[in-house]
Amino acid sequence: MTPDTTRTATMSSLADLEARAAAHRDRPVYGHDALITCDRLVRIFSTDGVEVQALQGLDLLVREGELMALVGASGSGKSTLMNILAGLDEPTAGSARVAGRDLLAMGSKERLRYRREVVGFVWQQTARNLLPYLTAAQNVALPMQLKGGRRTTRARKAERAAELLELMAVSDIRDRRPQQLSGGQQQRVAIAVALANNPSVLLADEPTGELDSHTAEQIFAAFRTANEELGTTIVIVTHDQAVASEVRRTVAIRDGRTSTEVLRRTEVDASTGQESVTSREYAMLDRAGRLQLPAEYTAALEMRDRVALELERDHIGVWPDDEN
Numbered sequence: 266m267t268p269d270t271t272r273t274a275t276m277s278s279l280a281d282l283e284a285r286a287a288a289h290r291d292r293p294v295y296g297h298d299a300l301i302t303c304d305r306l307v308r309i310f311s312t313d314g315v316e317v318q319a320l321q322g323l324d325l326l327v328r329e330g331e332l333m334a335l336v337g338a339s340g341s342g343k344s345t346l347m348n349i350l351a352g353l354d355e356p357t358a359g360s361a362r363v364a365g366r367d368l369l370a371m372g373s374k375e376r377l378r379y380r381r382e383v384v385g386f387v388w389q390q391t392a393r394n395l396l397p398y399l400t401a402a403q404n405v406a407l408p409m410q411l412k413g414g415r416r417t418t419r420a421r422k423a424e425r426a427a428e429l430l431e432l433m434a435v436s437d438i439r440d441r442r443p444q445q446l447s448g449g450q451q452q453r454v455a456i457a458v459a460l461a462n463n464p465s466v467l468l469a470d471e472p473t474g475e476l477d478s479h480t481a482e483q484i485f486a487a488f489r490t491a492n493e494e495l496g497t498t499i500v501i502v503t504h505d506q507a508v509a510s511e512v513r514r515t516v517a518i519r520d521g522r523t524s525t526e527v528l529r530r531t532e533v534d535a536s537t538g539q540e541s542v543t544s545r546e547y548a549m550l551d552r553a554g555r556l557q558l559p560a561e562y563t564a565a566l567e568m569r570d571r572v573a574l575e576l577e578r579d580h581i582g583v584w585p586d587d588e589n
């Protein structure tokens with residue numbers, strides 16, 4: 266190469282680098298259009314000198330208006346994530362944003378407000394959701410009273426409580442106390458309580474865990490109603506396969522990270538008009554390029570420690586290591 270051609274080559278590669286850097290700068294920030302953004306979330310618990318990494322760099326995006334399920338084996342980190350999103354616990358590292366709030370940067374006042382106004386939650390233990398000495402209607406009105414605000418009159422709060430109980434199809438038991446209600450009725454009232462202040466996100470941790478399958482179906486229908494009628498974004502942690510297969514998106518957590526995701530679509534056959542649901546499983550690719558391959562795939566091909574990769578035009582091939 267002559268000196269001139271060397272200079273041209275250097276300049277063009279510099280221009281190339283600059284163009285790439287500019288393109289990188291202009292790329293939207295991770296999760297810019299999501300209502301919930303978890304970015305490399307870490308939560309380490311230390312008890313008696315023993316450290317447990319409950320979340321190990323978890324990434325999750327949830328868009329406004331979604332109704333989605335989180336599944337995973339016991340101990341995978343689901344409740345830890347829900348407690349962080351609920352503003353009850355703080356991550357050790359990473360970032361979490363919900364409806365524009367940075368969950369790591371909230372002071373105690375802001376945190377209280379966040380829990381009252383931005384998120385609503387429904388827990389598995391029916392007794393944890395409701396105050397035993399208040400009626401169903403009083404339970405639903407309580408979060409509105411705690412929020413305060415002089416513009417909403419007592420009558421309007423009572424009216425909204427009645428509307429929410431009606432939406433959850435439990436108007437008839439409005440004057441009963443929790444112990445006079447069935448488990449299913451208690452959970453519906455609990456959903457109404459969680460919706461009282463019109464939260465951006467409704468979080469539910471195993472809300473059907475203590476219920477039989479028929480009642481669980483009805484509770485799930487109540488969540489769907491809240492999602493469709495009020496547009497509330499809903500995240501449900503569940504062990505219940507029936508619930509998980511009813512939502513469009515199910516995200517699986519494994520060892521404190523999101524590992525796979527199932528998306529379901531309803532398709533209508535153009536000639537017969539018949540509806541069918543197709544589902545497809547995806548593996549999550551994190552921002553460092555890490556991918557968790559399903560254990561049954563790696564076991565089937567005896568893949569361990571090291572695999573060979575090959576970039577093709579439209580896919581990446583993964584082969585067992587044949588160097589051993």
Ligand SMILES: Nc1ncnc2c1ncn2[C@@H]1O[C@H](COP(=O)(O)OP(=O)(O)OP(=O)(O)O)[C@@H](O)[C@H]1O
Pocket residue numbers: 310311312317318319337338339340341342343344345346
């Ligand atoms: N407060 C805590 N102190 C110490 N370790 C904890 C604490 N909370 C959770 N862990 C540990 O963190 C890990 C994840 O727990 P987590 O409750 O989030 O799992 P999970 O997926 O919700 O499980 P399950 O389905 O059984 O409720 C577990 O190993 C658990 O023992």
